[in-house]
Amino acid sequence: MTTAAAAPTLAPAEHAAMQRALALAATEGISPGPNPRVGCVLLAPDGATLAEGLHRGAGTPHAEVAALAAARAAVGPGTLRGATAVVTLEPCAHTGRTGPCAEALLDAGIARVVYAQADPNPAATGGAARLRAAGADVVGPACPDEARALNPVWTRAMELGRPYVTWKVAASLDGRTAAADGTSRWITSAVARRDTHRLRGAVDTVLVGTGTLLADDPALTVRDADGAHGPQPLRAVMGRRDLPPSTRLAAPGPDGAPAVHLRTRDPRAALADLWERERRHVLLEGGATLAAAFWRAGLVDEVVAYVAPVLLGTGPAAVGDLGITTITGAARLDVTDVAVLEPDPDDLAPPGAARSGAAATNLRLTLTPRKES
Amino acid sequence: MTTAAAAPTLAPAEHAAMQRALALAATEGISPGPNPRVGCVLLAPDGATLAEGLHRGAGTPHAEVAALAAARAAVGPGTLRGATAVVTLEPCAHTGRTGPCAEALLDAGIARVVYAQADPNPAATGGAARLRAAGADVVGPACPDEARALNPVWTRAMELGRPYVTWKVAASLDGRTAAADGTSRWITSAVARRDTHRLRGAVDTVLVGTGTLLADDPALTVRDADGAHGPQPLRAVMGRRDLPPSTRLAAPGPDGAPAVHLRTRDPRAALADLWERERRHVLLEGGATLAAAFWRAGLVDEVVAYVAPVLLGTGPAAVGDLGITTITGAARLDVTDVAVLEPDPDDLAPPGAARSGAAATNLRLTLTPRKES
Numbered sequence: 001m002t003t004a005a006a007a008p009t010l011a012p013a014e015h016a017a018m019q020r021a022l023a024l025a026a027t028e029g030i031s032p033g034p035n036p037r038v039g040c041v042l043l044a045p046d047g048a049t050l051a052e053g054l055h056r057g058a059g060t061p062h063a064e065v066a067a068l069a070a071a072r073a074a075v076g077p078g079t080l081r082g083a084t085a086v087v088t089l090e091p092c093a094h095t096g097r098t099g100p101c102a103e104a105l106l107d108a109g110i111a112r113v114v115y116a117q118a119d120p121n122p123a124a125t126g127g128a129a130r131l132r133a134a135g136a137d138v139v140g141p142a143c144p145d146e147a148r149a150l151n152p153v154w155t156r157a158m159e160l161g162r163p164y165v166t167w168k169v170a171a172s173l174d175g176r177t178a179a180a181d182g183t184s185r186w187i188t189s190a191v192a193r194r195d196t197h198r199l200r201g202a203v204d205t206v207l208v209g210t211g212t213l214l215a216d217d218p219a220l221t222v223r224d225a226d227g228a229h230g231p232q233p234l235r236a237v238m239g240r241r242d243l244p245p246s247t248r249l250a251a252p253g254p255d256g257a258p259a260v261h262l263r264t265r266d267p268r269a270a271l272a273d274l275w276e277r278e279r280r281h282v283l284l285e286g287g288a289t290l291a292a293a294f295w296r297a298g299l300v301d302e303v304v305a306y307v308a309p310v311l312l313g314t315g316p317a318a319v320g321d322l323g324i325t326t327i328t329g330a331a332r333l334d335v336t337d338v339a340v341l342e343p344d345p346d347d348l349a350p351p352g353a354a355r356s357g358a359a360a361t362n363l364r365l366t367l368t369p370r371k372e373s
Numbered sequence: 374m375t376t377a378a379a380a381p382t383l384a385p386a387e388h389a390a391m392q393r394a395l396a397l398a399a400t401e402g403i404s405p406g407p408n409p410r411v412g413c414v415l416l417a418p419d420g421a422t423l424a425e426g427l428h429r430g431a432g433t434p435h436a437e438v439a440a441l442a443a444a445r446a447a448v449g450p451g452t453l454r455g456a457t458a459v460v461t462l463e464p465c466a467h468t469g470r471t472g473p474c475a476e477a478l479l480d481a482g483i484a485r486v487v488y489a490q491a492d493p494n495p496a497a498t499g500g501a502a503r504l505r506a507a508g509a510d511v512v513g514p515a516c517p518d519e520a521r522a523l524n525p526v527w528t529r530a531m532e533l534g535r536p537y538v539t540w541k542v543a544a545s546l547d548g549r550t551a552a553a554d555g556t557s558r559w560i561t562s563a564v565a566r567r568d569t570h571r572l573r574g575a576v577d578t579v580l581v582g583t584g585t586l587l588a589d590d591p592a593l594t595v596r597d598a599d600g601a602h603g604p605q606p607l608r609a610v611m612g613r614r615d616l617p618p619s620t621r622l623a624a625p626g627p628d629g630a631p632a633v634h635l636r637t638r639d640p641r642a643a644l645a646d647l648w649e650r651e652r653r654h655v656l657l658e659g660g661a662t663l664a665a666a667f668w669r670a671g672l673v674d675e676v677v678a679y680v681a682p683v684l685l686g687t688g689p690a691a692v693g694d695l696g697i698t699t700i701t702g703a704a705r706l707d708v709t710d711v712a713v714l715e716p717d718p719d720d721l722a723p724p725g726a727a728r729s730g731a732a733a734t735n736l737r738l739t740l741t742p743r744k745e746s
Contacts, residue, residue, distance in 0.1 A: 309706040
């Protein structure tokens with residue numbers, strides 16, 4: 001994590017422009033995919049706002065370029081000479097789907113750049129240095145924590161150089177995912193199951209092992225009450241066994257393609273493959289063996305645990321062998337959020353709802369593994 | 374549960390007196406032991422308060438008798454003729470350590486009795502009928518829910534004719550009580566462990582199996598930061614094996630006596646024995662086999678689960694075999710309370726506190742088994 005030793009001093013107009021740029025980046029309804037949320041405001045030398053821009057997703061202009069285009073359209077190119085660009089992320093220096101923003105800013109005659117967060121992407125960093133080398137006045141990182149909060153998962157993934165991994169566990173209070181005979185419908189409540197779809201919709205990849213594929217034949221799509229909606233994560237299966245053609249993951253999904261098959265048992269190799277596919281956030285959806293392999297490899301960044309008020313006594317465990325033999329080796333986590341998921345009134349009505357657990361109060365715990373010093 | 378079909382109409386002075394009687398019964402610092410909390414207010418025919426009384430525990434006067442004595446001391450015996458007794462529990466008709474309150478009220482010349490809750494104790498009921506038969510005007514149950522809330526455990530125990538049973542579970546997020554090698558210090562946090570002492574202090578009996586006795590040699594006393602304090606529950610061990618003289622439960626406890634040994638494996642027989650000892654609230658403290666036996670016998674009324682943000686993967690399960698083979702037989706519970714137990718600042722300081730889990734956020738869930746229709 002990059003933190004400024006002391007926050008650089010900004011002019012009042014720059015401070016206000018940075019708050020606006022952060023708000024632009026946080027615009028609702030934007031799903032920038034593998035890219036970060038970024039906002040940019042261009043200021044005239046007198047502090048007046050010339051234009052704004054934000055990044056709307058892979059293949060579309062970066063926030064700086066969008067702001068430059070807006071300024072040119074509104075006030076003409078000449079007025080940008082000597083202007084200041086206030087942007088939530090260090091301008092990139094690399095050519096991806098779009099050209100480097102540092103060059104675009106220099107070409108436009110921007111004299112000063114204020115950025116909130118240094119670029120944690122090793123492939124994109126160097127923009128500030130490039131701008132300085134070309135004579136621009138560069139200030140940043142000005143408020144890295146606020147900017148990081150816009151893109152916490154993306155930032156962490158960039159720092160790690162691999163997708164951020166969230167492990168979803170749904171279990172009875174005694175840590176089981178099914179009864180002794182393997183039956184499991186339902187342990188968690190209807191609200192918890194809907195929340196799982198929300199969680200899927202917030203990641204870009206859902207991953208299961210071939211064991212779960214064969215046992216459960218999951219669809220791994222995002223559904224709401226009306227069916228399939230919104231952005232769908234990439235569906236991925238990991239393991240050496242073939243995907244039977246009759247399974248739902250072998251059939252075309254919402255993106256028209258079958259699930260990606262990662263033919264490896266090595267979590268690191270699987271993540272490297274997904275990283276190449278520009279995947280930044282992977283949700284481990286099952287089973288216990290897959291998650292345990294990621295855990296043992298130190299590749300779990302977050303755990304989201306749904307706990308149902310159910311006792312089973314026997315049956316498959318939600319958590320596999322983590323290689324822990326004694327209590328000093330226990331996997332300890334920090335609780336970052338506790339949500340009490342109360343049943344919806346609609347869930348209370350159907351016959352058998354209480355008996356099936358659909359209408360129960362469930363808990364959702366969000367946890368991060370402790371890094372022991 | 375006894376519920377009035379419609380709340381009887383009370384005079385304004387009687388309504389106010391009932392609120393006062395409920396408050397008297399709820400007086401802090403009173404531990405009535407095996408008896409319920411009861412309050413009583415005596416009103417003159419004009420509605421003026423003559424005296425108040427409350428029950429302070431086994432062997433001391435019942436609330437009605439305490440109020441009668443206070444009235445006689447304050448205003449003389451004659452003034453009670455034609456008075457009204459407002460009391461939170463139906464006056465008893467039986468002779469226990471004290472005489473029947475119904476007779477005492479009649480002897481004092483009380484003409485009208487308003488009570489909040491019918492007596493759920495089969496041995497004590499009949500007071501209202503006795504009073505009516507003797508010509509008194511009797512109104513009740515006037516507000517059974519408020520009165521029941523004073524003594525929820527006592528009321529339920531009386532209805533059941535056995536002690537109310539709370540099962541305490543403390544486990545990792547994946548439902549384990551120790552690592553693979555049996556080590557378990559510590560899974561739960563310092564705050565959770567202190568909360569366990571609070572829980573012990575709120576029951577009148579703590580019960581373990583001989584297996585837990587032999588494995589853990591528990592003391593089962595109530596301790597706070599300063600050592601042993603406050604009322605101590607009866608310590609009881611259940612099982613056919615002898616208690617080794619070297620164990621802490623075989624040594625005299627805070628009450629000067631060793632733990633009671635219930636030489637049975639039958640939970641119902643154990644509870645009958647404890648009932649004879651006037652025990653009304655039993656806390657199952659371990660282990661999993663003992664609790665499972667109570668669960669299978671339908672003798673668990675409440676579960677208090679401490680959940681620590683720890684994963685173990687392997688190791689002993691917190692919940693034993695409940696006889697559940699398929700998901701339709703799952704033990705479902707209602708969540709009645711969720712408490713997030715944040716670490717105390719003092720727990721954060723000691724070296725190794727984070728590593729040991731002492732300073733972690735734990736959860737406490739209170740649950741009641743669902744009664745399927």
